[in-house]
Amino acid sequence: MVAPVTLCLELLGIACLLATATSREVNQFPEGFLLGAATASYQIEGGWNEDGKGESIWDHMLHEHPEYGNNGDNGDVACDSYHKYAEDVQALKDLGAKVYRFSISWPRILPNGDLDVINQPGIDYYNNLINLLLENDIQPLVTMFHWDLPQALQYIGGWPNPILADYFLEYARVLFDNFGDRVKLWTTFNEPISFTRGYAGSGGQAPSQNASGIGDYLASHTVIRAHAMVYRLYNEQYRSTQNGRVGITLSTNWYEPLDDREETLAAQERMFQFEFGLYANPILVDGDYPAVVRERVDNNSRAEGRPRSRLPSFTEEEKRMINGSADFLGFNSYTTMTVFSREHGISPSMDRDSGAFRMPNYTYPTSSAIWLTVVPWGFRRVLDWASTRYPNYPIIVTENGYADYGDLDDQERISYYGQYLAEMLKAINEDGVNVIGYTAWSLLDNLEWNSGFSVKFGIYHVDFNSTERTRTPKASASFLAGIYRNMSVPEEYFQ
DSSP, X not given: OOOHHHHHHHGGGOOOOOSOOSXXXXXXXXXXXXXXXXXXXXXXXXXXXXXTXXXXXXXHHHHHOGGGSSTTOOTTTTTXXXXXXXXXXXXXXXXXXXEEEEEOOHXXXXXXXXXXXXXXXXXXXXXXXXXXXXXXXXXXEEEEESSOOBXXXXXXXXXXXXXXXXXXXXXXXXXXXXXXXXXOEEEEEEOHHHHGGGGBSSSSSTTOOBOTTTHHHHHHHHHHHHHHHHHHHHHHHTHHHHOOEEEEEEEOOEEEESSSOHHHHHHHHHHHIIIIIHHHIIIIIISSOOHHHHHHHHHHHHHTTOSSOSSOOOOHHHHHHHTTOOSSEEEEXXXXXXXXXXOOSOSXXXXXXXXXXXXXXXXXXXXXXXXXXXXXXXXXXXXXXXXHHSTTSOEEEEEOOOOBSOOSSOHHHHHHHHHHHHHHHHHHHTTOOOEEEEEEEOSBOOOOGGGTTSSBOOSEEEOTTSTTOOEEEOHHHHHHHHHHHHTBOOGGGGO
């Protein structure tokens, strides 16, 4: 791990973003702060079987089980960014973005998930995108894995199989070899707490394998090892020549305790540790799972009559490899939920192990996503929490945004961004939180996984009824462009 100051000094030649306000007003971003937008490959690219691309687990699931999606929606075409990436870059340029967070589709690069077939057209596609971004002064922030695992690797068990860490290592090597001369910001995984649920149920998350309370822990264990292996590979073979940085994107919302009883506060802590600490503690703290997670899963496994814990253990060598295996923390957060102590969920399950129950607070403004209510103050609190728990790691907010039904005059989204960015700036300028970048979710309306095209997060509208997939800027695009251009949020949002 490099110190935050060193990271800031070296990252892309920008000024160090020490998160303390000097002469800066509270509504101003630090000099060199990276502002941009985010997408993910399966959600926007389309071209699902073009030019040698292999099948992903999302391709497979939504083709085999269209009922798991919404109205049969899938990512076969999506926003057609495989053909229209130049329009996406123009949209970013019009937005004034200085960074674009996107993901690479593993099966577009390695159709079988392994090195037996390396797909040059896939490499060409991402080279073209990266080069065009840099020509427009937009830095690529690349996610290696945003949920679209090659189906070929699911046939051998997917992420619960520990051998997947080795496959991921070789995939990462291909990415470093082909793109690392220009890509200086990498995240290995996006939200492992989300995609590992694909091994804990059916329908909501590919590959829809029902191994609740077992498969999700096994998958998480492999993912943490895979992340650390890639980080060490970069350190040993690429950092000295490519001078980039490698992190991971984790997610949590703010969990406001229902009351101030001791058992409720303990439930709040468990919620954070089972959702975020499960990954952050090994990578950012000490190489191992949080004590409360270890204890509860071990005890429940024993009570169930099992000869072993459902949560695997790292070896001492693995702990040393994992500990400190990040240069920065990618951070996804959208809303605030209420949490309290309650036994719930099937047995076995991560929910039941946590003993914590969360629910949206509908006294706050709602959105088109049932789970997303607008609670700006929670964003500041969760950033403060992350900074306090993991103080040695600069934060890039890699996802934050608002869902509606696709209105071009999206005033609710404008209000959301104004309020949430204001709270983030308070965290930076008043609380000293070392946030160095922010990519809004999302640049485009896209396939919102199993919700299909019914939920819209885009700053740009996409006409999914047109073969042209026409992009149209929403009112929020102009609003964010003003913020990005002026490097400040209007003062009215700080009242």
